[in-house]
Amino acid sequence: MSTTPGFGDRLARAVAARESQVVLGLDPDPARIGEGAAGASEFCTRVIMAAAPACVAVKPQLAWFERLGSAGWDALERVATLAAELGLLVIADAKRGDVAVTSGAYADALLRAPFDAVTVNPLLGTDAVTPFVTAARATGRGLFVLVRTSNPGAGDLQDLRLADGSPWYESVARLVAAWGAAGVGSSGMSDVGAVVGATAPHHLAVLRELMPHQPFLIPGVGAQGGRPEDLGAAFAGTRAAAVVAASRSILYAADPRVAAEALRAQLWDVSG
Amino acid sequence: MSTTPGFGDRLARAVAARESQVVLGLDPDPARIGEGAAGASEFCTRVIMAAAPACVAVKPQLAWFERLGSAGWDALERVATLAAELGLLVIADAKRGDVAVTSGAYADALLRAPFDAVTVNPLLGTDAVTPFVTAARATGRGLFVLVRTSNPGAGDLQDLRLADGSPWYESVARLVAAWGAAGVGSSGMSDVGAVVGATAPHHLAVLRELMPHQPFLIPGVGAQGGRPEDLGAAFAGTRAAAVVAASRSILYAADPRVAAEALRAQLWDVSG
Numbered sequence: 001m002s003t004t005p006g007f008g009d010r011l012a013r014a015v016a017a018r019e020s021q022v023v024l025g026l027d028p029d030p031a032r033i034g035e036g037a038a039g040a041s042e043f044c045t046r047v048i049m050a051a052a053p054a055c056v057a058v059k060p061q062l063a064w065f066e067r068l069g070s071a072g073w074d075a076l077e078r079v080a081t082l083a084a085e086l087g088l089l090v091i092a093d094a095k096r097g098d099v100a101v102t103s104g105a106y107a108d109a110l111l112r113a114p115f116d117a118v119t120v121n122p123l124l125g126t127d128a129v130t131p132f133v134t135a136a137r138a139t140g141r142g143l144f145v146l147v148r149t150s151n152p153g154a155g156d157l158q159d160l161r162l163a164d165g166s167p168w169y170e171s172v173a174r175l176v177a178a179w180g181a182a183g184v185g186s187s188g189m190s191d192v193g194a195v196v197g198a199t200a201p202h203h204l205a206v207l208r209e210l211m212p213h214q215p216f217l218i219p220g221v222g223a224q225g226g227r228p229e230d231l232g233a234a235f236a237g238t239r240a241a242a243v244v245a246a247s248r249s250i251l252y253a254a255d256p257r258v259a260a261e262a263l264r265a266q267l268w269d270v271s272g
Numbered sequence: 273m274s275t276t277p278g279f280g281d282r283l284a285r286a287v288a289a290r291e292s293q294v295v296l297g298l299d300p301d302p303a304r305i306g307e308g309a310a311g312a313s314e315f316c317t318r319v320i321m322a323a324a325p326a327c328v329a330v331k332p333q334l335a336w337f338e339r340l341g342s343a344g345w346d347a348l349e350r351v352a353t354l355a356a357e358l359g360l361l362v363i364a365d366a367k368r369g370d371v372a373v374t375s376g377a378y379a380d381a382l383l384r385a386p387f388d389a390v391t392v393n394p395l396l397g398t399d400a401v402t403p404f405v406t407a408a409r410a411t412g413r414g415l416f417v418l419v420r421t422s423n424p425g426a427g428d429l430q431d432l433r434l435a436d437g438s439p440w441y442e443s444v445a446r447l448v449a450a451w452g453a454a455g456v457g458s459s460g461m462s463d464v465g466a467v468v469g470a471t472a473p474h475h476l477a478v479l480r481e482l483m484p485h486q487p488f489l490i491p492g493v494g495a496q497g498g499r500p501e502d503l504g505a506a507f508a509g510t511r512a513a514a515v516v517a518a519s520r521s522i523l524y525a526a527d528p529r530v531a532a533e534a535l536r537a538q539l540w541d542v543s544g
Contacts, residue, residue: 070342128423
């Protein structure tokens with residue numbers, strides 16, 4: 001038996017220790033900061049150094065690094081390593097998902113130091129997600145599986161009504177709960193979490209009911225319009241039941257430290 | 273007005289010129305060929321040189337390169353460039369899909385030389401796919417959007433029945449047809465295609481009807497169990513209406529050239 005604590009417990013411990021549910025999204029957009037891997041790395045370093053005290057994790061969005069080729073990959077590695085050294089969890093926002101053998105290769109790529117968790121796209125079903133679960137669980141790492149996203153077109157396919165009247169994404173939620181069932185730690189939180197957007201908060205209560213042990217990763221606060229005060233149902237009184245990602249509203253704030261601390265205080269309030 | 277031919281027409285021209293619908297899947301698995309970027313690059317180079325005469329395209333599976341970090345990214349670039357120099361189209365099998373601004377960053381990363389097309393995951397809906405369509409169309413490149421995949425768990429979510437009795441993936445198909453409507457070339461083929469697995473051939477006829485202008489990218493032949501002789505409905509008599517990806521059955525064949533040529537001849541027969 002491994003004595004590595006599971007990711008759900010690691011997340012719960014980190015939230016308690018840092019008194020924060022803020023996930024700093026790292027989306028270094030060249031339209032804002034100029035082109036190049038060196039610039040992206042410097043920009044992320046500066047924001048991480050400023051905002052870290054108010055955060056529990058960083059969430060690098062892989063697209064912004066991938067578009068810089070191999071230099072971008074090195075920059076991602078540097079930035080993630082810095083965050084880990086500062087005591088932050090690192091969630092690779094990759095949204096990968098493929099046939100089983102390929103998901104295994106993605107798990108190799110992304111479920112390793114300095115990454116603690118990865119976002120996963122569930123479209124291909126159980127055999128496509130299982131390699132991520134296995135790789136994560138073996139090393140105390142975690143997943144956040146897309147259940148209901150925060151973008152304007154999220155409903156085009158995710159909200160389609162099934163024969164029984166339920167929206168399609170609730171079927172995803174049931175699968176996610178099943179995938180995470182064997183990974184629930186002593187904190188009550190599983191190593192398989194769910195991505196649930198902040199922009200449709202009326203979904204949160206039913207999703208919390210369908211996935212009682214899943215930590216939620218909630219994007220869409222700030223620039224996308226989601227409001228911290230609407231997220232109470234995601235926590236249901238458990239501090240570590242959800243972490244909330246903000247990117248542009250912290251990255252490009254006049255003072256990232258102040259913006260992150262304001263969000264931290266709001267969320268701590270809502271979750272108690 | 274741009275005079276760049278659209279991807280649908282480029283694909284149709286390539287299929288006619290090479291008399292092939294074979295897409296060589298490049299999945300350099302370290303369990304088969306040993307670990308490291310140099311080995312992956314050499315392996316892919318050797319197979320491409322051998323099989324190219326029987327193929328119309330290569331499809332590097334990004335996971336296998338991504339797991340090698342920045343050296344893997346460079347290896348991918350080299351391998352794709354070689355294939356392009358040999359006159360093959362290059363389809364980046366990335367299955368990316370994210371909120372609009374992030375999809376734009378992925379499009380930057382993958383819709384550029386040496387890549388001619390990219391596979392896209394539609395889960396996040398129209399605003400998430402639009403940046404890929406725009407970027408592809410502007411440069412004569414293309415997309416293949418996941419509609420019904422070839423893996424055992426494909427049905428877990430894709431086949432769920434909607435209120436009207438239709439499977440969920442048919443709604444994806446309708447969206448894909450809409451996304452591709454403005455990109456149909458003189459060949460009748462659009463720059464927005466569809467990934468449709470070979471392992472459930474009874475889906476092909478209805479999907480061909482729902483997506484009359486979409487080139488199909490069909491994985492799942494060979495190692496996954498799909499059979500070329502079952503794919504007639506995908507072509508519906510049009511040679512360039514589908515291209516068929518085979519990876520392990522060519523890569524690890526005793527003679528990749530012979531394996532690719534056998535598949536080429538079978539498909540040419542079925543599609544006529």
